[in-house]
Amino acid sequence: xxxxxxxxxxxxxxxxxxxxxxxxxxxxxxxxxxxxxxxxxxxxxxxxxxxxxxxxxxxxxxxxxxxxxxxxxxxxxxxxxxxxxxxxxxxxxxxxxxxxxxxxxxxxxxxxxxxxxxxxxxxxxxxxxxxxxxxxxxxxxxxxxxxxxxxx
Numbered sequence: 001x002x003x004x005x006x007x008x009x010x011x012x013x014x015x016x017x018x019x020x021x022x023x024x025x026x027x028x029x030x031x032x033x034x035x036x037x038x039x040x041x042x043x044x045x046x047x048x049x050x051x052x053x054x055x056x057x058x059x060x061x062x063x064x065x066x067x068x069x070x071x072x073x074x075x076x077x078x079x080x081x082x083x084x085x086x087x088x089x090x091x092x093x094x095x096x097x098x099x100x101x102x103x104x105x106x107x108x109x110x111x112x113x114x115x116x117x118x119x120x121x122x123x124x125x126x127x128x129x130x131x132x133x134x135x136x137x138x139x140x141x142x143x144x145x146x147x148x149x150x151x152x
Contacts, residue, residue, distance in 0.1 A: 064110030
């Protein structure tokens, strides 16, 4: 793997209230505060070999109450690898879900898969086709994995 892309440290915080978000490589290092109860569709950027190391963090400020907040890779040739630690509302137990080799989407529906105010997701491009995911979320009801393969 060559040298990791080292974008300037931005330490930028951006509040998002729109229904879609398409961060660019130039925004690497940004913390996006997702503030929309009707959910936000986030599409990650395509990564060139010189941009490996691009990183975004997402904080849910508002619990999703309709639709879902999704974070997706930009094409079917890309995937996610990593984990989501989910706090159960009924037992305060921590449940863990792993992104499989085909996962390309994180879905936070406001209940069973997360999407509660305070949830944090970090994604880092580790190659031109792979995003590392580290998520800490809360869920209600019968908890389920937030990972799936939906990008075609």
